Amino acid sequence: MRLLLVEDDDHVAAALSAVLARHGFHVTHARSGEEALQALLPDTRAPFGVVLLDLGLPDQDGFEVCGRIRKRSTTPVIMVTARADVRSRIHGLNLGADDYVVKPYDTGELLARIHAVSRRAVPGEAESDDAAAGPAEPLRLGPMLIELPTRQVSVDGTPVPLTRKEFDLLALLAQRPGVVFRREQIISEVWRTSWEGTGRTLEVHIASLRSKLGLPALIETVRGVGYRLVAPAA
Structure with a gap:
């Protein structure tokens, strides 16, 4: 699965990218909101399966980025942020985020959430597989x-x-x-x-x-x- 990691801290991004790569993900790292939106433009490669979106970006707030992603794409978005207050969680989910994970997090749980939202994102595929398998x-x-x-x-x-x-x-x-x-x-x-x-x-x-x-x-x-x-x- 291709995964877009939107994170302005290079050290955090490098560590998480290494973990994700070990679990079979092909990670593209975007350091800003605009870079993330450009990466989501249609190209000849397979589309991204999931976007991991930090909220504290240098050029624009992650909430704004999520809203702009939702206007152009149905790609699942998981907000990964240190903002733990309930209002931020509610706001993120209302903007169209598929999940909200607060830092620091357990890597195993993050991987499980990635797989969960990616499964829900392709209901047509799941239905066709079920039809073939019974x-x-x-x-x-x-x-x-x-x-x-x-x-x-x-x-x-x-x-x-x-x-x-x-x-x-x-x-x-x-x-x-x-x-x-x-x-x-x-x-x-x-x-x-x-x-x-x-x-x-x-x-x-x-x-x-x-x-x-x-x-x-x-x-x-x-x-x-x-x-x-x-x-x-x-």
């Missing part, structure tokens, strides 16, 4: 079985009726067991809106899932961050 494989986590195509869930063979949002929330967490999802990311992906004013809704849905599934330890609260699914024992 129905998607069910997700089996201990006594719980999640059938994505039919949106059915069962525990120890007993069907568990879930609302649409409850299923979407469970499926999101279950596809990456052990990975912590930030609250803002869950709200963005499941409710397609910003965190502001929706936090209580998420908490209610988490509580409802724990109750209906009869597995209270299934979804773990990571204090101050979000939630992750802990695969239950068989």
Whole structure:
């Protein structure tokens, strides 16, 4: 995958580029917003799969760059920044960023988020692959079985009726067991809106899932961050 890294600190960019290269990414480094926008112009090479965008750029704010990218491209954008306040996260997601990662971050988590947004960016490709290979494989986590195509869930063979949002929330967490999802990311992906004013809704849905599934330890609260699914024992 080609990846565009927009970062004005050469030392940070060099270190991250080396890690990304070891994981099979072909990295192009842009040091400014204008350089990033020029790199995204159509050319004969394969398009970029993901843009990693720092916000503190020398020529223009990263939020402005994200807005300009969205006007010309659907390439997934992950904001990677030291700005940890909730307002910045909300603003970034509302501008069209696909994810928001705060520095310092765990490299493994960043790689997982890159793969996640790139998978979501090519639904047509995924659908054609599924059509050729047959129905998607069910997700089996201990006594719980999640059938994505039919949106059915069962525990120890007993069907568990879930609302649409409850299923979407469970499926999101279950596809990456052990990975912590930030609250803002869950709200963005499941409710397609910003965190502001929706936090209580998420908490209610988490509580409802724990109750209906009869597995209270299934979804773990990571204090101050979000939630992750802990695969239950068989």
